[in-house]
Amino acid sequence: MIANAPATDAPVLELDGLAVRLGRRIILDSLSASFSGRAIGLLGPNGAGKTTLLRTLLGFYPPAAGGARVFGRDLARDGKPIRAEIGYMPESDAHIANITAVHFVRLMGELSGLPTAAALERAHEALFYVGLGEARYRKVGTFSTGMKQMVKLAQALVHGPRLLMLDEPTNGLDPPARKRMLELVRDLRDRGTSRILLSSHLLGDVESVCDEVLILKAGRIADSCDLEAERQANRSFVEVDLEAPSDEFERALATLGCEVASIEPGRLKLVMPDAVTVRDLWAAAAELGVGIRRLDLKRDSLQDIFLRAMEGNHGGV
Amino acid sequence: MAVYERIWRRYEGRLTPIGRRWSVVTRYALAEAFSSRIFTAFYVLCLLPTLIGIFLVYLSHNASLLENIGLTREFMGGLTDIFFQILFSWQAIPAFFVAVIVAPSLIAADLANNALPLYLSRPINRRDYVVGKLAVLAILLSPITWMGGLLVFVLQSYLEGGSWWRTNWRIGAAYLIGHVTWIVVISLLSVAISAWVRFKPAARGALFGIIFILAGFAQAVNFVTRSSIGDLVHLLRAIFNVVLWIFGQPLRNDLPIAASWLTLALTCALSLWLLHRKLRAHEVVE
Secondary structure, X not given: OEOOOOOOOOOOEEEEEEEEEEOOEEEEEEEEEEEOOOEEEEEOOOOXXXXXXXXXXXXXXXXXXXXXXXXXXXXXXXXXXXXXXXXXXXXXXXXXXOOEHHHHHHHHHHHOOOOHHHHHHHHHHHHHHOOOHHHOOOEHHHOOHHHHHHHHHHHHHOOOOOEEEEEOOOOOOOHHHHHHHHHHHHHHHHHOOOEEEEEEOOHHHHHHHOOXXXXXXXXXXEEEEEHHHHHHHOOEEEEEEEOOOOHHHHHHHXXXXXXXXXXXXXXXXXXXXXXXXXXXHHHHHHHHOOOEEEEEEEOOOHHHHHHHHHHOOOOOO | OOOOOOOOOOOOOEOOOHHHOHHHHHHHHHHHHOOOHHHHHHHHHHOHHHHHHHHXXXXXXXXXXXXXXXXXXXXXXXXXHHXXXXXXXXXXXXXXXXXXXXXXXXXXXXXXXXXXHHHHOOOOOXXXXXXXXXXXXXXXXXXXXXXXXXXXXXXXXXHXXXXXXXXXXXXXXXXXXXXXXXXXXXXXXXXXXXHHOOOHHHHHHHXXXXXXXXXXXXXXXXXXXXXXXXXXXXXXXXXXXXXXXXXXXXXXXXXXXXXXXXXXXXXXXXXXXXXXXXXOOOOOOO
């Protein structure tokens, strides 16, 4: 048997009405989406179903309805072949008792199908890659939280998986360790050898790593977007604070061709078309005698997308 | 010292057959067991009954050696069924202690350290995992039970010559079937306890409790009811009845042999059900 060939044209992940029920509770409900990006982010508040989705893809929970495909393989039929292509870094502390880091990572490599000698060689490489080279003969149980996170990453990538599933990889890390972890994940993404599926409730982590995002809310898809496309759209977003609310000013901006949304009285958020500049906004305000207290020019961030998704009517309870 | 670059690359080489991945679980668990020198020494001691059996078989067929140590073949009395039954017991008891020492750490440690998601996110499933863990006990217990027993039987057949093995085939069958049944029962039971009791001393205590407290309970029930009905929960009685039945000897109670087989089968079924309930990547609280 030979290791799987590099990624084909099949999407990394396809969800087709996927529903998961644990006991009497519906945890995931009618998820349908398709992702082909290098790094896919699963975003949502605690309890949204991110971890349940990852565990379902690993076959830990059976779908109650619908299905999913990973690299075109059907979850119901090809559980083992799918797991052979996945490297999973769980959210909670997980290790094998009483063995050193290098033995632990080698064991995980062998379970994924590496011959003993190759598993040992790659265990050393993986531990050096994540920065645990000097600690590789220490027992994992004696590691600090940050080191345990890194050794979990090493075991997830020892066999060179096509898909790396990272569940809250920066949990419990101090700022330098978090930075290092995100650098590693970005490096893995940029090498293109593994696709990344990153679950996090931290917007910054997802924004810095992912190019596609699935936002979950109460087990349903609240939004999904192609962050890379959003970044490249180069649209101009402006946030304006007025001294007093003015419907006339809003109408004037709409006449200019801007999309205007009133966040709260006296505070507007607008998207300017290419032909309109900030100077035009100041001119309209001067003409109507409207006082502008603050004007921020910015692009739509993941935070905006996330907040919109959370405020929207998507997602059931 | 080897120098490793901090780079990462795909693995493009050969993969091991997916159907044999359970053996990785076995191999690492065996290495863990033999990492203790005390256990290794104890395990060697467990081979003593077989070695003594081989020595006695050899001695009973070596007239000059018997003469040198001042014994006669008549003094040895020949090697009867009783000799083989006693040897069976002296092999089965150390096997139980090996299971008591090794089994509690097989699954309990993985559960305590949340390792099951790591195993089950690989291309192995729960059945592979359990088979891998059970194989540890099968590999450890076989040399000190049925393999050793058959070795003694084969040596006796060879030295006795003629048709001895044909007239005494029940001895070989008892060693093989009796010990293999004992290994299956004790392995399933101890691994199931290991899955439910994470604290090792408590798991060992539970295994002792199930075997010996139930035996005491069975005796009490038998005494009160003036019957053998209590033996339905007496595992040791059940396994020895099976062995006696194969040896062609009278049973130690009034129950039919099917009752002993039923006791053993129900113990195995209960153990499998307990494993099925407990061994999940993540517990679901309903």
